[in-house]
Amino acid sequence: MSRDTTLAKVGEFKPIDLLAVAAAREVTDGDVVFAGTGLPMLAIGLAQLTTAPTAVCIYEAGSVDGRPISLPTSVGDARCIYQASVASGLFDVFNQLQRGVVDLAFLGGAEVDKYGNVNTTGMGKYGIVPEKRLTGSGGNSDINGLARKTVFIMVQEKRRFREKVDFVTSPGWRVPKWPSGEMVPKKEVYNKAFRGGPEAVISNMGVFRFDENGEMYLDTYHPGCTPQQILENCSFDLNISRVRGETKAPTLGELDLLYKTIDPEGIFLP
Amino acid sequence: MSRDTTLAKVGEFKPIDLLAVAAAREVTDGDVVFAGTGLPMLAIGLAQLTTAPTAVCIYEAGSVDGRPISLPTSVGDARCIYQASVASGLFDVFNQLQRGVVDLAFLGGAEVDKYGNVNTTGMGKYGIVPEKRLTGSGGNSDINGLARKTVFIMVQEKRRFREKVDFVTSPGWRVPKWPSGEMVPKKEVYNKAFRGGPEAVISNMGVFRFDENGEMYLDTYHPGCTPQQILENCSFDLNISRVRGETKAPTLGELDLLYKTIDPEGIFLP
């Protein structure tokens, strides 16, 4: 089925559209993908309808390779298992993750540091009386720890791209090794269970990847943004020397799929 | 439903009938019972039809509280899950066992010692080249280790009731503690997972129980047998001082149930 491959111009798409499209492009056909609620659902749906028709989507509530015809509002949604291969539960799908079955996962977070450590637990001082409580880890940290590749979708703000996150909820490329808490390469903590880690962070301003030392660098900036603007919205010393250019804009065909086929009800898209 | 409670006389019943009836009488109503292939199936079936109508039967292949209307020939049989509460698998039912759900289990064995250690693995010298290989443990040892009470159904022979079994497949009241292999009370090995152990051994000649020290004694001898005959068919120094008398014979009603309702096809009964 041929689709309109014309690139949309700035103003013809919204930031969220580009997030979904850029995330979808991270999927390789045949990947087993763990996806969470929201943008990840748009991304895996778009990937399956375009470049990765045989990708398998797993939701942590227990849906394996579902083919929803109505967009779920969360991973526990009844819609998730329409035409699924298996409807099981957390124990099955997280064991598949631990067994090494998962190629790629889409995740989110409130804060990220330059090693890809992510915080979804709390802002400010953590402790028995926390300063500002967020949702907590959920499966984020498990999936980030044990999938081959993970892609984070985040809002770009100076207070969210930080030298050090207030709480390491989800393990990046350099992580605390307990009991000392010394920051070491992830591989030293995971040993034989080490399979990879954060592949990309996609914000509303750019796409970031990680170098040989596990440090984040700017890969592409979104149409309408500049590397300088991104630096201004990042509180650590971001490497922009490897930037490849502009993020490829959504095509009109991709936008059509997103708005007419994947989320026609406007659940996540405006 | 009233049944004929007249006791059958010697000659009116076969040894196997008494084994099934005596075993059935070990079931308390409401017990969760783990049963294996053969005589245990007759025993639990008879118990459910007489004194223990709400007893729950679990088969290790994954049948929970089945109500077969055709006697299974083994625990993997399709018949096991007729009107079962749950059909699952080994992982579920053995986890229930380990969780402490199982009140009683019926087991068998080739050899038993005076502490109720049972061998189903091999006769003679065991080793990388064994002298005489039997079936192996199966679930016998797991169930005997973790059920509150177990009842063994065995053939009475001098070479089967032994001072020391050739291989401790199934743990009795005094067991080897590894790595030394010193024989210690079972409780010292199982600690907080200790729940009980062999309650009775039922042979074709008598019913045996275990004293405070975990040593076997003769409780009752079957009609037509004498304690002296039992001693002659036992190679350890069996305590017969606590014998209570004769094992209660099957009633005509029980025999009727066994032959007409439970095993009308003659699968285990002659």
Next chain:
Amino acid sequence: MAKPVRMNLKEAVAQIPDGAMLTFSGFTIWRRPMAAVYEMIRQGKKNLHLVEVNGGTHSDLLIGAGCVKIWESCWIGHELFGKIGANLARRAEAGEVIIEDYSHVQILYRMAAGSMGLPYLPTYASMGTDMLNPAYDHLKIAGLRDGSNPKIPKKKYEIVSDPFYGGELLHMPAANPDWCIAHVQMVGEEGTVRVDGQLYSDSEAIKASDNVIIVAEQVVSEDYIRREPTRNLIAGHQVSCIVEQPWGAHPTGCFGCYETDGTFIQNFFKSTRTQEGLDAWVKEWIHDIPDYETYLERIGITRLEQLRANPAFGYSTTIKRGTR
């Protein structure tokens, strides 16, 4: 073990003592035992210790209403309808509730270990994170890991070496809650439980718990539910009591029966971000109402019929969900 007893909701909930360790069926805003949660608040339960694979509207409400002292879990929120558990956040930030944080797998494995009769399970999950920071072991800081409460292990976790294949991993101690309250689609009159759709972590939560209250949309004959034992999850001997309560998971959803009531949850989230707001909500929706039947009357048949699932799909095809 006797067969489970059939009770009404008030009787079932009355069995749960203050201070009990509790867990629940479901996942975030799906198949939560809401009717039982309302009843617990109505009965004024105190000092509950929640250990749940994940939280949601049910636990945020229970915490907001002042019933909970300890919350051990990994996540709380209302999905699309409220991005955090604001009642937990407020109570925790005020020092009124102790949070013990885990990852999803870590807390799932605590429950799974309990369900298997094991003292712990190993896992590779979420190593190298602050959930394992010894300075953040709040139950220890609160002096609760001294062994006096048999339901609280002496250590939050252990890091151990693998002697078989090399490397390190975690041991997560078992959780065995005193009570599990599970809302399911169907139960037989002798306690056989059938769950439809995604199973979430119901099996682990139910089997780990010492006592189990099953609240079902419908109680059916055992003969009927036993015709397909491969579709059943839990046998009667693993259940303490059964309650029939149609729509008993509202406003959370129930696969095959009804949709999550997103509007209701969104209103709850918006109006209960302050304690005053929560108190007013609880008065209006719980204390001013004698029972769940009256609650359902107030929701009204029109709304409930919008939520009702289409049997071809297991979800509602008529409800308006998005902005378009």
Next chain:
Amino acid sequence: MAKPVRMNLKEAVAQIPDGAMLTFSGFTIWRRPMAAVYEMIRQGKKNLHLVEVNGGTHSDLLIGAGCVKIWESCWIGHELFGKIGANLARRAEAGEVIIEDYSHVQILYRMAAGSMGLPYLPTYASMGTDMLNPAYDHLKIAGLRDGSNPKIPKKKYEIVSDPFYGGELLHMPAANPDWCIAHVQMVGEEGTVRVDGQLYSDSEAIKASDNVIIVAEQVVSEDYIRREPTRNLIAGHQVSCIVEQPWGAHPTGCFGCYETDGTFIQNFFKSTRTQEGLDAWVKEWIHDIPDYETYLERIGITRLEQLRANPAFGYSTTIKRGTR
């Protein structure tokens, strides 16, 4: 990961190299992949390393035919139709096969650990028995626990202390077979597996294995099998290849499809207690027959129809089973 490939039985079995570590679906004399076992013997596999939750007619035959070097399990026999695995006994007593003995839970937990991606699982099962006697660790005695074979752990088990609640228990190392061959009732053309009746340890065996051959009574459309995902066990990405082979578990039984052929198994047991008898049996039933279709023709439709399950019960109601 690609979707599984559809093959015929010969192609599927040809993928298994000599020396591979193998496991199977089923339980004793139920749902064993007999057609594949016959084909393995026909193809002359050697030095196979069986790790199975329990043995049965399939493994006793494979061992008798000289294909197996190591058997790690807990039980072998033919239930009512042959009280021991006489071929294993003969080969072991001749020093031709190494047996490593476990209890049912111990070997199940080895497979479960493998299926969960863990290096080991703890258990209380069968402590205080000779399965744990260090002098009976045959793989160690044979020099096979030196780490050179990644599929053989360096230790048979460990006894460890529980730091959370006290006491001791076992750690059983994971098993991750190279191949699992599973006979099931139904598979979708993209590999979704449905198992009916008791599940035995199929889920653990399949998920633990690096490669999975699914032999199904019937291959059906994915659309059909996905209408009820709650009834399915395994997704296509966990399967390597699929084979359609009706009656492929004969003489073992298959819930909902056919009965165990007790007469056939009893004849096998009686006639293969000597190596000469086994060799003659293998010649007659395997080498003199080109394929499984010819085998089924020899069994004959009359006998197969006696074995066929009545759909109301999942088993045959016409076969004569006992002596009366």
